[in-house]
Amino acid sequence: MTTFNSILDVIGNTPLVKIPLPCAASVYAKMEYMNPAGSIKDRSALYMVQQAENQGKLKRGGVIVEPSSGNMGIALAMIGRLKGYRVIITLSDKTAQQKIDTLKAYGVEVVICPMVTDQKDPRGYYKQAHKIAKETGAYMPDQFHNPDNALAHYYGIGPEIWRETQGKVTHFVAAAGTAGTVSGAGRFLKEQNKNIKIYAVDPETSFHSTKGSPRPYAVEAFGIDAPSDLIDFSVIDDVIPVADADVFEMTRTLCHTYGHLVGFSSGAAALGVMKIANTLTEKDVVVFPLCDSGKPYLHKLFGK
Template sequence: MDAFKHSSIIDAVGNTPIIRLNRVTKDTESEIYVKLEYLNPGGSIKDRMGIYMAQKAVENGDLKPGGTIIECTSGNTGIGLALYANTHGFDCIFVMADKQSQEKIDALRAFGAKVVVCPTHVEPEDPRSYYSVAASLKSLPNSFHVNQYDNIYNAECHYMETGPEILRQTKGEFDVFMASVGTGGTVSGTGKYLKEHIPGLQVVGVDCKGSILKKYHETGDMSGAHGYLLEGIGEDFLPGNVHFDVIDEFVMVEDEESFHMTRALCQQEGIYAGGSCGAAVVGAIRYAQKLSEPKRILVILHDAGSKYASKVYNDQWMEENNFSLNRERDEKDRAILNIIQDNGKLVE
């Protein structure tokens, strides 16, 4: 029956909505639209390429029946891979950096995956890094190391699926495509497809302070990487899936402004999204402000806010990391306090 057209959770991935931002962009002449990729079943755009890469591994004979999927992940790609693994009888081992949220670690374990946590602040080639540990685990019998950073099917997924979906939804009626950049698959694959079908389209990547991607794109210099708190955006090396020839320019953002925008998206637009989404919107507004005339900008919002409840959405975490909240009680808060008096507590 057509009413029951999804044969598994895999079929529910994609066709996420595009909406216009209103309140957080009120001082911006350009129209900024966002594609809500956090509404995918696993809570992020990485459902798309996680499933796609696993499917290709099976088709190519790299992932065999009863095998184990191995990957280093900030969390989201792991969940996408787990969706495929759990519906097709594979095991998973995921390696993560210790800066990732506990929610994402717990989610991967809930899917039945084994999770290995490694130190964040080491060089990529250090044997303790999550890249190196994941690569070493591929020696396990009947295992497949996905390597999303250099796996060609990462960008290909977005070229084959995400780009065409956006074109169908928008009829190509926008001027700029933007996304925060980590592995590079989303901006590269989607951007390439859209450029081929929308004359004059600009593709803009959002990078964060501490990453080398923007600097390398502009100067060819790979130095200067340092730590930052945003997850799933930026790198201290050059992933093969960052196709710099597709990306026209990068916009730089910082932790604090990105986290404040993430909270604003939730409180002013009803969009409960992750920190890299706040970064992407900050980048879009910054890009729009330098334009000589208003444009229509489409931004990818990668993942869900529920994965960061203990971090960006937690006042104590924000204050511990010296991100000012500058909160003042409004009249409604004072009215609530006057009513409840000693009979309850206002939980902020």
Template structure:
């Protein structure tokens, strides 16, 4: 600090916003689970745990000379790391370009632009090797513009930040009484760094639990899309080699708990209404894992769970009843009849027909549904478990069978000529009136439960 600039007047006054990163409190879930404390990372200046890694990565790049004064920072992110980098860049005089997938909430992209970052939006549902993949675009931008790529997925400064700050804070705040540490697994930096410290300082006594979306490959899922942002590991069906982040140190984690989208979202909403904590759905994932852990742990267990960000970045998603209803999630007591009440029990979901299938292959499956979604069939996926995000078309199997019988389609033919556009979607939990309005004059729609295709209905079935 320059000699003519007065020092901060007290211990709670900071020289810059960067000094306010970290030091977040623990908050007991007094109503829901008194043995569970949340590490309130949403209270960081950028609203998330990613502020810690962002600052650590930039400082490390400055020390190494990888990031020159006034240089360009580039990063691929679901949003939160970008926001952390935007704060650091603004305070230390850097330019910033952030590449985000198209499923990133509108609130996050608006926040990034408010800080002055350039935002590049790219498709999220592409293989890792695809030139349009988030990380590939970020690498290309950094190379073309002479920028420094932060690369949170493989940057050792990411987990190191949590080993140096998050872990020691938790140990001090619990007076060493913590028995279980829970954190969502995204890049893996938080659970790896803080988890490693807590295991070391406790002599191996602290158990480290990762929280993961049930379709994420970290917990053994099929890699298909899920609706919780900033967590887990999606694997496109055409990915040649599934490379995991080097920031994720799997040996640190004792167990990975798989949590479904519904449980994650409803837990986040419950935390807002019962604990006064407005958090993102990835926090819902982590807290849901902690609640399961609390239910099977000893009475003297003390569980700390990282809640990574605020629900203010997701008001257009997880806290929007209309958004949830359109995807077939419950939002509480229904004011009247729902689509479920009108259509009654659904048969088993229709299996997807791969876009590369032949007519004969499409007809070989004797599922009774006349309409079938076209999309990938993933090894290990439950039958009929197809995310709305992966539906690429519609196949009328009844019409196709008629064409084969008439001799105008042959079993060896590709189905390509017979695939039409995807149907509109109707959530199983929304009102028939809302569903009718969206269906309009279309002949049919997919029925959606928790963001996945559960069946179809014809126009007129809704009354």
């Protein structure tokens, strides 16, 4: 029989499944919502914590604090509590209630902050996390600026996609928040074949898509809301802006038509694939991540 010594050992190596979107290409999705804490953020959370431990930034009995839209917080909650750390997560008040409840179930401390469009606003969850880190001496992974976030995907999902498609992948499309996934995996894939196309998907009213004049948007768990050290435009061929209503519709379609109950970032990535559909041929192999489960968004997506 196959056994594992720890729940952390089953992070990654998620299934790659075909999703017959209406386009000429063969389209596959990485089922990242099958990671133990429920999202692709398990990969980067584990890698950042391990690197911090190796570098002496995080020691036995230490404290982890992180601003999160939910998924990174949940991943750090699972990993941090398992390793014996105190964990504090700051969130915006836009975060789905089930994510907040999940964090509390892991026994971590949750600080809810008003939703702001400027990451520099002292009221927002990003600045509040920095304040707490300074006051408590906590380690802050800082997924928005930590290169280990992108490296987790350079060493993880990137090689997996290359191996599982037997090097046939031609396009990688991913919703971007910190841009760690699209930049890290994208860099690995470009190193294998410079002709692979890499696309980031972003809300049309985000900081990036509006060129610095963001407006509120309804979707959660992705969106380039501030300048990021992780966005690697040397590997990203284009950023695809998407509208709230279209993301909602595609996310519901992934559930109703293809059986994947997933979140907004997954719907955004699938929508990104359809936005480039007219450039695809039957020789193309497109991969996108199903980043998290749709269960935390049931009320918002389906009114349940």
